[in-house]
Amino acid sequence: MITGEQKPLEEIKGFLTNGRKVLVVGCGTCVTVCFAGGEKEAQILAASLRMSTKLGGDPKEVSDVTVQRQCEWEYLDVIEKEVQEADIIVSLACGIGVQAMAKHFPEKWVVPGLNTNFLGLPEEQGIWTEQCQACGDCILALTGGICPIARCAKQLLNGPCGGSENGLCEVKRVKKDGGIPVMETDARGRQRPVMEDVECAWHLIHERLSSLGKLDLLMEVQPPKDWSSSRDGGPRRIVREDLLLLDEG
Amino acid sequence: MTDQAATNGYKSGSNLEKVLRAGHFAVTGELGPPQNADGDHIREKAGLLRGFVDAVNITDNQTAVVRMSSIGAAIIAIQEGLEPVMQMTCRDRNRLAMQADFLSAYALGIKNMLALTGDHQSFGNHPTAKNVHDVDSLQLLGMLRDLRDEKKFDCGDPIKECEPRFFVGAAAAPEAGPTEWRPYRLAKKVSAGADFIQTQLVYNVDAFKKYMEEVRKLGLHEKVFILVGVGPLKGPGMARYMRDFVPGISMPDHIIDRMTKAATGIPKEEKQARRDAWRAEGIQVCIELMQEVREIKGVAGVHVMAIEWEEAVESIVEGAGMLPRPVVE
Ligand code: SF4
Numbered sequence: 001m002i003t004g005e006q007k008p009l010e011e012i013k014g015f016l017t018n019g020r021k022v023l024v025v026g027c028g029t030c031v032t033v034c035f036a037g038g039e040k041e042a043q044i045l046a047a048s049l050r051m052s053t054k055l056g057g058d059p060k061e062v063s064d065v066t067v068q069r070q071c072e073w074e075y076l077d078v079i080e081k082e083v084q085e086a087d088i089i090v091s092l093a094c095g096i097g098v099q100a101m102a103k104h105f106p107e108k109w110v111v112p113g114l115n116t117n118f119l120g121l122p123e124e125q126g127i128w129t130e131q132c133q134a135c136g137d138c139i140l141a142l143t144g145g146i147c148p149i150a151r152c153a154k155q156l157l158n159g160p161c162g163g164s165e166n167g168l169c170e171v172k173r174v175k176k177d178g179g180i181p182v183m184e185t186d187a188r189g190r191q192r193p194v195m196e197d198v199e200c201a202w203h204l205i206h207e208r209l210s211s212l213g214k215l216d217l218l219m220e221v222q223p224p225k226d227w228s229s230s231r232d233g234g235p236r237r238i239v240r241e242d243l244l245l246l247d248e249g
Numbered sequence: 250m251t252d253q254a255a256t257n258g259y260k261s262g263s264n265l266e267k268v269l270r271a272g273h274f275a276v277t278g279e280l281g282p283p284q285n286a287d288g289d290h291i292r293e294k295a296g297l298l299r300g301f302v303d304a305v306n307i308t309d310n311q312t313a314v315v316r317m318s319s320i321g322a323a324i325i326a327i328q329e330g331l332e333p334v335m336q337m338t339c340r341d342r343n344r345l346a347m348q349a350d351f352l353s354a355y356a357l358g359i360k361n362m363l364a365l366t367g368d369h370q371s372f373g374n375h376p377t378a379k380n381v382h383d384v385d386s387l388q389l390l391g392m393l394r395d396l397r398d399e400k401k402f403d404c405g406d407p408i409k410e411c412e413p414r415f416f417v418g419a420a421a422a423p424e425a426g427p428t429e430w431r432p433y434r435l436a437k438k439v440s441a442g443a444d445f446i447q448t449q450l451v452y453n454v455d456a457f458k459k460y461m462e463e464v465r466k467l468g469l470h471e472k473v474f475i476l477v478g479v480g481p482l483k484g485p486g487m488a489r490y491m492r493d494f495v496p497g498i499s500m501p502d503h504i505i506d507r508m509t510k511a512a513t514g515i516p517k518e519e520k521q522a523r524r525d526a527w528r529a530e531g532i533q534v535c536i537e538l539m540q541e542v543r544e545i546k547g548v549a550g551v552h553v554m555a556i557e558w559e560e561a562v563e564s565i566v567e568g569a570g571m572l573p574r575p576v577v578e
């Protein structure tokens with residue numbers, strides 16, 4: 001699924017200066033499942049924006065609506081009326097939904113209410129982890145179903161690097177809660193972000209292939225990857241001739 | 250014209266290659282370029298190393314901090330009469346930039362190249378940078394080998410004349426995880442094209458001996474020159490830091506104890522005297538490590554990393570009985 005986290009309220013408010021009527025549009029698919037941009041979050045954001053702009057002395061008229069999927073035209077047609085009445089649309093969908101809205105309603109100003117994060121897995125209640133970078137040429141058959149493109153900090157195809165120790169990557173991650181870095185005070189009284197450990201993907205790959213008796217897969221030197229199938233080749237497109245709606249003329 | 254004839258059957262004809270192929274126990278050093286544009290900085294450091302090492306590694310934006318480029322600093326080293334081992338990481342360049350720099354480096358007289366993954370940018374002074382990692386260190390080794398032996402670019406296009414002929418090196422981290430995989434990773438680096446290996450700093454000789462046992466079982470010591478990384482400690486604090494924070498370094502307690510005891514009896518106020526005592530002990534420990542690893546079968550040399558302490562190199566190499574350095578014609 002696509003994961004996202006809501007932007008800070010102040011940032012979203014900053015997008016609203018040039019309009020009075022604001023429509024918050026939620027999306028009923030991925031971002032609902034990760035509690036970032038579904039119906040409930042759209043309602044809460046709309047209420048917060050109403051309250052906060054009122055307190056700030058520049059009250060906005062904020063309403064909300066949620067569609068099943070913001071990335072499909074047919075669902076966007078349904079909210080045509082609400083959209084036309086608004087000056088600014090805050091989309092709580094992923095980046096795909098925001099762009100779909102902007103394309104479908106070309107005369108409307110559409111802004112993102114989320115930061116779209118990654119293609120991830122709900123690991124456990126409240127925790128999502130990145131699993132795939134949509135590189136367009138899946139190598140999971142070589143790595144025992146663990147993706148080094150998404151999960152190794154250096155995207156190595158022949159890992160692990162010298163920074164792997166006790167199963168952990170040398171690269172730590174800033175600990176965040178709801179998108180906001182968790183801070184601590186260090187010995188000298190300075191504020192600094194709390195860092196947390198990250199598993200070394202190549203350690204995991206080694207462990208898994210070893211337990212399945214398939215370490216020979218790792219002995220082969222993998223050649224440089226063809227990144228042209230990934231985003232490096234420019235925006236990608238899938239065309240399925242068999243599915244195209246043929247003109248029946 | 251290719252340079253193959255000019256290299257007399259050597260892959261590159263570098264001093265390091267000649268010393269190793271002649272069967273001498275090699276000594277390489279390390280020189281970190283400055284975080285400014287001062288060429289004299291390199292010249293001064295070169296003066297501290299010249300004559301005491303067979304070649305010197307020029308680091309490439311080491312610890313992901315912006316410095317004078319390894320290619321630029323390597324050229325100054327050559328001007329100063331020091332043979333460089335130019336380092337190149339996969340962090341900052343894609344395959345186009347890498348190969349372009351190989352052509353330039355070779356044209357400018359650089360003959361040894363070390364292929365590294367590179368420290369992650371989050372450790373350096375531009376943590377918000379995008380990293381490249383178009384190829385990894387093994388693929389980079391293959392690229393260097395093919396440029397030289399197959400006379401072709403990574404894409405397969407032939408190099409019509411004057412291919413870059415480097416003596417190709419790689420790093421190894423025997424103590425990094427998973428340790429049981431490390432000898433096999435070395436095997437992969439050898440099959441990818443490494444001519445020589447420089448290891449991460451070794452302090453735990455017992456652990457390193459076990460690693461070398463596995464390396465010998467795989468026959469790798471006969472296919473690649475292995476130079477063991479050693480470095481003088483400046484004090485017990487540095488030893489503890491390495492133990493606690495540097496991945497891939499195993500620091501035994503007895504070395505930490507030795508470093509601590511070095512200043513026993515010297516009052517805390519006498520900072521300079523304590524510092525000198527620690528440093529003298531650090532040099533002594535380093536010398537002993539060099540002598541110990543020299544006895545391990547399959548070890549072809551040492552790589553002395555005296556980080557920001559190049560002054561120590563002469564006494565270390567001399568103390569280990571490795572001076573004068575051989576001259577191979
Ligand atoms: S190899 Fe590519 S497609 Fe497969 S999981 Fe990784 S990023 Fe996704």
Ligand code: SF4
Pocket residue numbers: 151152153154155156159160161162163164165168169170171199200201202203
């Ligand atoms: S430690 Fe592991 S996950 Fe981290 S960069 Fe190295 S190989 Fe990749």
